[in-house]
Structure formats: structure tokens, C-alpha cells
Amino acid sequence: MTNGSALLDFDRCYRAIAGRDARFDGQFYTAVATTGIYCRPSCPATTPKPQNVSFHITAAAAQAAGYRACRRCLPDAVPGSPRWNLESDLAARAMRLIADGVVDRDGVSGLAERLGYSPRQLTRVLTAELGAGPLALARAHRATTARILITSTPMPFSDIAYAAGFTSIRQFNDTVREVFARTPSELRAQRSPDRTGATGEITLRLALRGPYATGWVRWFLTAHAVPGLEHADGDRYTRVLNLPGGNGIVTVDLSTATDRYVRATLSLTAMSDLGAAVARLRHLLDLDADPLAVDEALAADARLAPLVEATPGIRLFGCVDPAELLLRTMIGQQISIAAAATHQARLVDALGAEVDDPGGRVTRAFPTPAAVAERGGDVLTGPRARIAAILGVAAELADGRLELHSGMTRAETRAELLRLKGIGPWTADYVAMRLLADPDTLLSSDLVVAKGAKHLDLDITTNRWSPWGSYVSLHLWNHALTTDRRITP
Secondary structure, eight states: OEESSTTSOHHHHHHHHHTTOGGGBTTBEEEETTTTEEEOTTOOSOOOOGGGEEEESSHHHHHHTTOEEOTTTOTTSSOOOTHHHHOOSHHHHHHHHHHTTHHHHHHHHHHHHHHTSOHHHHHHHHHHHHSSOHHHHHHHHHHHHHHHHHHHOOOOHHHHHHHTTOSSHHHHHHHHHHHHSSOHHHHHTTOOGGGBOSTTEEEEEEEOOSOOOHHHHHHHHHHHOOBTTEEEETTEEEEEEEETTEEEEEEEEGGGGGGTEEEEEEEOSSGGGHHHHHHHHHHHHTTTOOHHHHHHHHHTSTTTHHHHHHSTTOOOOOOSOHHHHHHHHHHTTTSOHHHHHHHHHHHHHHHSOBOOOTTSSOOBOOOOHHHHHHHGGGTOOSOHHHHHHHHHHHHHHHHTSSOOOTTSOHHHHHHHHHTSTTOOHHHHHHHHHHHTTOTTOOOTTOHHHHHHHHHHTOOOSSOTTTTOHHHHHHHHHHHHHHHTTSSOO
16 A cells, blocks of 8 residues: 555545546556556556555656556556646756656656756656656657557557667567567457548547537637638638658547547657657647546636536646747737738648648648748738837847746746847747646737626736636637637537
8 A cells, every 4th residue: 555656645546446436547556466457547447445555656667567468458558646746846847858758858867958957857856746757758659659650550559669669579579469469460359440641641549638618729720720721611620730750640520529539540760750840739639638637626616616517627728839939929929820820821732741631621831930030021921010029039049048948947948039130028928838738828918818807897917726727818808709709618
């Protein structure tokens, strides 16, 4: 009867598994000493006795303790923990970067450098708080990616091994057997024929916690879609992803959200980008949120309760590329959403790299900061000061003087942005909120948010809804636009 992390309360965790509460899937893992397996909280198996149970905050910690994944509940096929966005401590920031594949690409030293720690310090802190060091945490992500590729594609195992980030076939085979207690061939025997798309495509189910505000998500993606870069058609949204191994194309189908997942079809230049692509999609669509916790807290406010009831499970949009987010936000300052999309589309068409989409939905990637810095002045229109500010920020991004990533704290992000000419508090807060998927940024200076608050006679000069200020902003934004009939409920 133990916890693998001081961050977990044993009694609360045990009540969750006794009730098979799916809300906690991905937030912790249950390891059973008598069977040697670890499960998700909602596993339908008989509830183990308390004396035989230990709880772990990550799958990597359970694996490091010698447990294998349950074949029945597939504990790695769950939404991620909302803790990594809710918290801003070192462990949370490290987990966000590990999910994006930083360890696989740059090693532990690269991860430590981004976080401002030595590799030794980082390993010590993560092991103490999460029960596993950065290498073990990255290994767990590689195992999950390997299982996805094994069960979702006909790729040869040798290709899967390197695509998932393993350095050898032997390491791949050993890890799969150790984590899943099955060989790659035995896992492949479970492959469903409908899990693959056209040649070169992979179709996946991205798990989420319900409810999911599909109407709100559909509006946001459609209203902000940049022609050429993005295409929205009802519940289907397609966009180009700028990934470490090259540009990729992804289409998500929101119609499946009622079944607790979003279907995503990916076409990648390098299959090794699958893990990063999935992590960025989950970040963009806020799939790891705990909407019941958010809704319960906000519904306690009598003025917000009708908004929560009208739009349960509202989502905070993240981003797929920090540089793109910042430049698009700057282009859209003080103009309408439609006008911003027009300006951004002109930039994409002139400077973005071409992509081959057989469906003809998208044509180009968002231009690199270097391309914007060099040629953006020939394309962008508007006030000279704004154009100069955009070109200056693009230059800093291109030469590395400005580096934005999801492992930063909100204070670090705001400080970095506010030192730049042309960026004020609203832009800094908005970018930090989406870059970090930060749940507690109350955009009180946003005109639409303020309008929504005025409709409700709600005081937003202080954030009394912490740690859910961002979701208050979104509800007020949605309320104002719905009241003005710019969003159809």
C-alpha cells in the first residue's frame, strides 16, 4: 500500500479505481504486486486489495518499478495528465518537452539546457518527484509510439524501431516485450484493418476526457483558418505541421469527440515525427484537460454557471509551433479575425514552402522566421511600425536570440515577449496562455472578454477563479460572440 510519488494521495486514488472512474485515466497508474501489471484507473478487472496496490504518477515510473502494461485496459492509450499544464514546476515543464520528443532529438543534455538545469540536477528532481528520470520517461513515450505504429500501420518492424526513436532493433524488441509482455509480432496480430488510411497515411484515435465542446472548437478552427495552411470543412480540420523531420499534413475529425476520442489522419515526411505530431495535436486541441474539474469550479459562480451549462467542456487552444503562434498573433493585433487570416494567407502563399496534399486542401507551410525576416517586408501591409516589429521578432526567432518552447514558465515567457518592440501585455498574455496551455491566464484587457463580462456584470479586475482563469476568458469570449451572433450556439 504505497505511492510512487508524493504528489498522489493513496485514499483518493483507491476510491477512483474502486469506482472505475475514467476521469482519472492518465492522471495516475495503478500497479498490482500480485499480478505484476499496471493499469489505468478505469480498468474493468476486479479491484485489487489495498495492500497489493501502489500508485504511480507516470507509466514510466510503473515500468521502472518492474510492472508491465495491462493487456486489457491498455494504460498507455489514455489522455495525458492535465497536471503538466496546470503546474509550472520543473517536473511539469520537463514532461511537456519530453512529450514533444526533445530527449529523443537532443538528449538529456538538450532537455536540461532548455530548462536551465544540469543533467544531473534534472535527473535527480524528476526521479524524486515522478519516480523515473528523463531517459525512462522518454523510453515510455517511445514504447507508446512503437505500439501505435505496430498496431496502426503495416510498416516493417525495423522501420518502426527507428521511427519510434530506438537506437537499435534489439532495444526496440526488448522494450516492447518488457513493457507490453508481448513481442512486436504478437502486438501486430491485434491490428485492426480500419486503422490505416491511404498509402503513407496513419489514422489514430486521440483519447480525450469528456465533455468536449465541439461547437466551440469547430468555430475557433474555422474562423482562424488561414487558406493554404489550413482548411476547415464542418467537423474536419486539416493543416500543415512544421515538424523536426519536415512538413506533415494532419486532418482531425471532431465528430468522434462524443465517443471520447478525436480521429486524426497524418501524412508525415519522417515517421520519427509521429510522437511530436501527436503531442502537438493534443496540445492544440486541449485533449489532456480535465473538463469536469474546470466546469465544476466555474459553475460554482452563479454568473458563470449558465455559460458552463451552455458550453460544457470548453477548450483552451494551444499551438503546434511557437514561432507561428507569435507571428500570427502579431499580424492579427488590432484587426478583425477575418482580416488577420487574409494577411496571414498572403504571407503563407508568398513565403511558405510548398506541400503535396493529394486532397488539395492545403498547399503551403507557414513560412520560417528566417523567410519572414528576409522577405516579409515585401509581403506584409499595414502600419510601418507594426511591420517593423514583426520583422524584428522574426529575426530574433531566426537567429536564436528569442527561443520559445512549452518548457518555459509563464513569467519567463511574458518577460521574453515584453522586452520585444511591438509586443504589449495583451499579446504576451495571449501567447503565453496558448504556448503553455496555461489554464490560469485571465485576459481582462481583451476587448471581447471585457464585453462578455459587462454583459454579465462580472468583475474581472482580479482573478478569483484561479487556477482556471483562462477558461473564464474563453467562456466570456464565447458568450460575447454568441450574444453578438458571431457564433451560432
